[in-house]
Amino acid sequence: MDNLRLTTENIYPHLLQAIEESSSIYFLTSFIQKSGAALLADPLRKAAARGADIKICTGDYLYITSPDALELLSSIDGVDLRLYRSGNRGFHPKAYLFRKEDEGLMIIGSANLSESALKSGVEWNLSVNKDVDPLVFEQALEEYMKVFHHEKTVEVHPETIKGYRRDYEEYHRTYPEMPEEESELSASDGRLVETVITPHEIQREALRSLDATMEEGYDRAMVVMATGLGKTYMSAFFADQMKFGKILFIAHREEILRQAEATFLGVNSSWRTGFFNGSRKERDAEVLFASIHTLSMLHHLSSFRPDEFDLIIVDEFHHAAAKSYRRVIGHFHPRFLLGMTATPDRLDGGDIYVLCDNNLAFQMDFVQAIERKFLVPFRYQGIYDDIDYSQIRYADGRYNREQLDQAYIQESMAKKIHQKWMEFRQSRTLVFCSSVRQAQFLSDYFNQQGNKTVALHAGTKNRIEAVRALREGRIEAIFTVDLFNEGVDIPPVDTLLFVRPTESVSVFIQQLGRGLRLAEGKSHCQVIDLIGNYRNLEVKLKLFGELNRKNGKTEFAPSALPDICEFELDTQAIDFIARYHEQMPLRKRRLMNSYHDVKQKLGRRPEYLELHLHGWEDVRGYKQEWGSFPEFLLDVEEELSDKERSIIMTYKDLIRDVERTAMSRSYKMVLLKCMLERGPAKWAHPITARDVAPFFYQYLADAPYRKQKDLTTQTLKGGYREKAVSQLIQTMPMNKWAGSSKGIFGKEGDAFYVEGYQSIHSVELHRFISEICEYRLHAYFERGTGNS
Template identity: 45%
Template sequence: MTKVTLITEYLGEELIPKIEKADSVCVLTSFVMKSGVQLLSEALWKAVERGAEVKVCTGDYLYITQPDALKMLYEIHEKMEIRLFRSGGKSFHPKAYLLKEKNANTLFVGSSNLSGSAFTTGIEWNISISENHEVYEQALNEFSKLFQHEQTIPINKESIHTYEKEYREYHQRNPNIIHTWTSAEEIDLMLPVRKKNSEFVVENKEHYGTIEPRFAQVEALNQLEQTIEEGYNKAMVVMATGLGKTYLAAFFARKFKRVLFIAHREEILHQAQASFNKVIPDKTSGIYNGFLKEDGDFIFASVFTLSMKQHLQHFKRDEFDLIVIDEFHHAASQSYQKMIDYFQPEFLLGITATPDRNDQKDVYAICDGNIAYRIDFIEAVQRGWLAPFHYYGVYDDTDYSQIRWLGSKYDQEQLLQAQLKEEMAQKILLAWEEHKQTRSLIFCSSIRQANFLSQFFNRSGYQTVSLHSKQQDIGRKEAINQLEEKKLDAIFTVDLFNEGIDIPSVDTILFARPTESLTVFTQQIGRGLRLHSSKSHCVIIDLIGNYRNADIKLSLFQVELKKTKNRKIAPVIPESCEFNLDIQSINLLEELRKKRQPRKEKLKNAYMQLKEELGRRPTYQELFLNGTIEVIQYYKEFKSYFAFLHWAEELTEKEIELYIRYENWLKEIEKTGMQKSYKMIVLLGMLKKGKHNWYRSTTPEEIAPFFHHYLMEKEYRKRIDFSDKSSRTLWKYEEKKVANLIAKMPMSKWSGSSQGMISFEKNIFKLNFDVLNEDEDILFHWTREVCEKRLMEYFARKGE
């Protein structure tokens, strides 16, 4: 029976005893004060030691959170998960405490932040809600989404150091803010609360007709069957938006009894359930998210819910025969990794339209290097499976260089100052009027911009709506129906249509926002490329200004600007498509390339961003997997990762001496060519001898067992580098044959290309330099970093 209690003082006395008994503790607070951490630290430590899952999410809004409080939180226990919401000036005011023990749960929500006064004698109003499973699960679901939000960062030594610097600078500029922040909070609390929008948009059944595989689905299914025959139990399928990835998963699922489908948006779950029900109507299905806990043969689960320990362990490790992960490019994030590590299905299938590193993560290793099928939208258009497009790049004279850049996006308030102008709206309207067709989807960077532009278009005689998470006047289904029936000319939106929702009849896409991510740009273009009887092609209208990454979109069309008198461009697109840039846009893109942020500083900024996330210096592999800039750029500029670290002043005094001493070796292992993986496998075999012996001479016979095992250990390695005619005979290990291959190829070729640094004579492979005893440990680890990174990069590239 639900119990509701009003608590107006001494919240800590209610909270602490429950923390000490809880199996799960989730804290969501606008800010954190040292006094609050001191009160809760012992109880939190006891909870973690007892095996409880403890998560804390706080924010940087107005820089109220004390850096010392973050340090204290971080030092309570290494197994606590703490994240900071980077508000970018957006108000952040939640205060909630979620506690679960066995079959009981309590939600505290109200006015108390994590501070001493809020927990004791301060004037606070909080509600305690006990034994209401539905409300608790709803709160837990919302907490999970916020905890894993793209604007949150993990708290560690590096992120605390960065925050501390920003905190000091902010309060130097705003010395009175610490006293006036409550006024700002009161203003925000008076804003209207949005009502819950529970509508889910499901594709119209008639779009696919008979529910049988078609187009790319047929090819992909054949490749998946072959994958299973070859012994793989994991695979990724990359299919352009609009080719029916969800239906493909449903067709593939017909051969499995129990299936788990995981997605990160509620709309996708319901849409996927509907698609599976059409393809396999004789199976039962259920939704498993923050609101529903249904059972069935096929379960459609929210990643935010399933990533919570209590929900994950609700299922047995081998409960599912098939697990499908939608939008697989997210799969390397921590929340997905928990599920991938926990479950043991017969087969894991990842599906995505955009495997490019949206989250700056690499998913190649997760599917054991097996990309079963891949087709991008250019090829799909060429084969007639997606609609042709006519692209128009329109010049935008907004000066984005005056808008503050926050690492991954522009400061929203400063961006809005530029966007919410009648003059800007008029230019967007004119570009749209010149090129539009009948049904338009217009992407904006914020809700306020979407509302502003919709109102401007309506005053100009058009019928439009702004559709987003806070819209109350019209539902998504109604808006989509009105657009399809031409009762609306356009829908302005922010990100509702990035993944999972389609309006096949849309024939015009307009970008009224800066392109900050190639992945998002690709997803949004895909919303207009679905085939439909009412359209011959899709018009793409794109505003091009001097914003960061403005030219990134050109890589999607493989466009290069030629340095000719007439500024000729050469896009790689099907004959049925058009690509048009006005002359001002061409001039701007050329100018941007000349004035691009100095490359070295750009590389350092990307490196520091990753260092802050990890809380320590990244290894070379981590930079390759998680960095926002491809590692080849570091090599092009510095010739080795450690040369970059030296320039960036990231090496200790001892490491600097060592780098100077072995600079040529470090650059050699970076630059040596790799037509095959063999050289680095030889080096890895040497490294297996340990830090005291790895650099000593060796023979092909000594390396042969490791060399053979490494290539045969993983199916994708064997397929890529050990399955041609000359090497297939070596699948059965014979020392003499393997040793002959090693002598003939990696050892002889590396000796010949290393300019004397390596020699191979009389069957002895030798490094021609000495290693000091005091250098052994660091040089061993540095060499291994480069070797393992190069192998990982090689197989990822060759596999694709």
């Protein structure tokens, strides 16, 4: 083809040819109509069948995208479809990117995915061959991945389609006015670079722990260090001291990669460094700093050998539950994998502990760092928030932005916030808002009262100058949304104002860390926060202490804080918390809501362990309220087949016993796991301790964290000896379980079995028991790693 071609009508045959010839197919359009999806469905289906990497991202701006189009495209196996939740932000891209081996093509212009745009409409589209400018082509791929994996995009599956269809129909029924455009800020002050060049006390402790964990045989670990303690320097010292060969450092933002390179060169200036991102592919570097967006592309990732790197460091490891990170981590087999984060919060979307073999090598959270005087103390002031969040739609882990804006963008709300800020503030304030519109509204209001503030967003000019002005005290506050969550710090900031519900505990901890940096003349950080009936209030408060029921009232005790920190609530907030359990939904309803949130996120019925990892309620509540997790499912409308319902009712006692049997060690569930390995038809049949022994020992020995916790008895420490291991299994899980299960499990001679095993062959029962077994094993070993 020509290197450059302008097409002013009927781009369809060119798209069709590119789809047929390409191994990577990436679409980014502001909307998709059913007619356009129908035109391309068969070609995409054929491309997926031959193994092409297909990604499609579209937006919900003005609800033009057809839910029927989403349904059609999501039904194609092998198509990765995501929806950009635009809120009030304009979303207008039209780009089609293709790659085949070393060849590439991008088509950028005016055509969305509709039949008229692709075939008959007047549309200007420019087709550009990769050879015209390979760097620009790679930049386009990089920018595409940033949008595709942006926190505002959600995976399209039946649950998200159901929610989108409801919003789509409501929008088109009511015809609201066109929303104002909104942009989120992702820039940073590139001048902010750590300057420490030798390990401080806490970094030395972390290095000793990593050295010990390698001695114990682990090949991966996670280090949790509060914001401000120098995780990146610690990782550079680790890489240098252990004399690793080729090193890969992975992050999701360019500024983090640039700062990391400067840090590593500060530790060892002889390292040959390079970048792997949209514009640079310096793969021969000794220390390679890679963008996850670029590295996770299949054609890039597959170009690296699995054993190419001796050490892999993943920064901001709390993101590692995402598919892009899992793909990269699963591809490589380094000598050692190090994950670093300040917020290992599994409530925000995944089990990152599994990715490092449940090995938490070192932890120093913000409370411990304050006690050690590596961070300043804080004074927390909770302000009552009378917004009724139960009336605001909640989906995909966040509240509806338009409805939040309607509640927040009120002069009465702004007046209350300003008064409280004036009462408690110090000299320099960061204000965290829920949307750019809210940030601008509040900044304008504060300025009208005579204060000097700015709102930072993508359209703000001289952002670096605004940060400098706050640091130097020429302005009093910066209003933003998520600008300062990661990678950027202004140490002189001494006041944090939160005017948003806490949707993510991880994000709250990151934002709290922005005010805890040590700085000259700074004695403490003042925190001003809203206390209301939003979903994560209880989880957030548990960072600081305990909620206790006493004489019919709920009281909060800040028992988790150091003495040098202060925690105060205004009178209304105290009254609200006293009535907290009366005002919040009943526990059963909260557990049900948590279940539906996880189901919507996954697009299917969650397994028990997935609910533990992704839900915001303690999953032990399901057995406490319903008797067992499967019995809870009986209460979920249209969730179970008639056969599944019958199985649960028939084997309720067996299910409950597996859920509830006491576990001082993992042995019962390891025994059960071995039985379940035999499949649905035979799992309940008799099994001898000698049959179980090899599996039992190997399961505990395979993972260092299991070995460390449960392969510690004298019988098991000396290596595998069939007779000794068999005797332990007979004495511990088999005899104890058969003796305590009231006829559910039996033992005759040396054989252990489920009573009535002759009639147990149900696939459904096997699945329910397996889910409980996997959850209980995970929860047991999780407690042993300090991250329960």
